[in-house]
Amino acid sequence: MSDGSAGHVARSTVRPNSETTRRTPMRTFLHTDDGVTIDSVYDPGAVVYDSSRPPADDLVFVVAHGFTGDVDRPHVRRVARAFARHGAVVTFSFRGHGASGGRSTVGDREVLDLAAAVRWARELGHARVVTVGFSMGGSVALRHGALYRQDRQDRPGGEGRGGRGVGAHADAVVSVSAPARWYYRGTPYMRRLHWLVTRPEGRLVSRYGFRTRIHHRRWNPVPMSPVEAVPLIAPTPLLIVHGDRDGYFPLDHPRMLAAAAGDQGELWLEPGMGHAENAAGEELLDRIGDWAVAQGG
Numbered sequence: 001m002s003d004g005s006a007g008h009v010a011r012s013t014v015r016p017n018s019e020t021t022r023r024t025p026m027r028t029f030l031h032t033d034d035g036v037t038i039d040s041v042y043d044p045g046a047v048v049y050d051s052s053r054p055p056a057d058d059l060v061f062v063v064a065h066g067f068t069g070d071v072d073r074p075h076v077r078r079v080a081r082a083f084a085r086h087g088a089v090v091t092f093s094f095r096g097h098g099a100s101g102g103r104s105t106v107g108d109r110e111v112l113d114l115a116a117a118v119r120w121a122r123e124l125g126h127a128r129v130v131t132v133g134f135s136m137g138g139s140v141a142l143r144h145g146a147l148y149r150q151d152r153q154d155r156p157g158g159e160g161r162g163g164r165g166v167g168a169h170a171d172a173v174v175s176v177s178a179p180a181r182w183y184y185r186g187t188p189y190m191r192r193l194h195w196l197v198t199r200p201e202g203r204l205v206s207r208y209g210f211r212t213r214i215h216h217r218r219w220n221p222v223p224m225s226p227v228e229a230v231p232l233i234a235p236t237p238l239l240i241v242h243g244d245r246d247g248y249f250p251l252d253h254p255r256m257l258a259a260a261a262g263d264q265g266e267l268w269l270e271p272g273m274g275h276a277e278n279a280a281g282e283e284l285l286d287r288i289g290d291w292a293v294a295q296g297g
Helices: 019-023 073-083 110-123 136-147 190-196 201-212 226-233 251-264 282-295
Strands: 026-031 037-043 059-064 088-092 128-134 172-176 236-242 267-270
Touching: 019 267, 026 110, 037 110, 059 073, 059 110, 059 136, 059 201, 059 282, 073 128, 088 226, 110 136, 110 236, 128 136, 128 282, 136 172, 136 226, 190 201, 226 251, 236 251, 236 282, 251 267, 251 282, 267 282
Parallel strands: 059 088, 059 128, 128 172, 172 236, 236 267
Antiparallel strands: 026 037, 037 088
16 A cells, blocks of 8 residues: 655664664664555663663563654654653654655554564564554554464454564553544544545645545455454553543543453543643653553563
8 A cells, every 4th residue: 555655765784682773773664564664763762771681671662653643743752752761662653644655544554554663673672562552543552452462473353464463462552542433423623533534625634734645445344443452452461541631532432442451451541631642741651651661571
């Protein structure tokens, strides 16, 4: 589904697990299993690594941004800086966003983008990977957690598209401000988003106003919903975070996700918080970072 809009950047030839690889920031284009180029950035973080400690002890956050975000957006960089206080960080632009190739499928094939970023993090020597997704990225993180599991190489029935599960699994999953179900139009913000996605004029506004290129085709088949994915994530640790002033998805969404997770998930309902990255304060990001350090291994 790549439209060739992103230029080619050669992958780093630095040997994985080397001191240089783990300490040096880098930027490259990754390639997904369906051939889309994904603009990606690696930040080794502020953690001082002990050279005598094996790389299996290293923690990396892989951040999945929300719809119309990209790796260079200030709110994405702010999240990356916050998590860099706890470990290394990989950020990337979903397909159709920023300099990445392809067109956005608004949460469907984006699971392949996250899988490519997780694999890259492991190639860089990090054995503990925590995925943190916001809004659309949160729904992608949930589906990725269900579809890519350490205990199986292939994704479960119905969604197999040639992807490799080995090396692409998460050791913990954090979903912030995610929907529980598809096609929700119960708030003005979501009705506006559906206009952007489904109408030709909306897709033009998205392309030139938000640097987001949206695919014109509808889902076929409809992907597994976030609430259907959640029970399949266990036993991987799961954290669901949602604000009680979220203007996109009201509180029945995180409560549905938490109910589907049962005892295998943790729910944080944040007083006064709005939606996704822009509403996530430094204190909350630090708490998520602390949770990841405790659970990500």
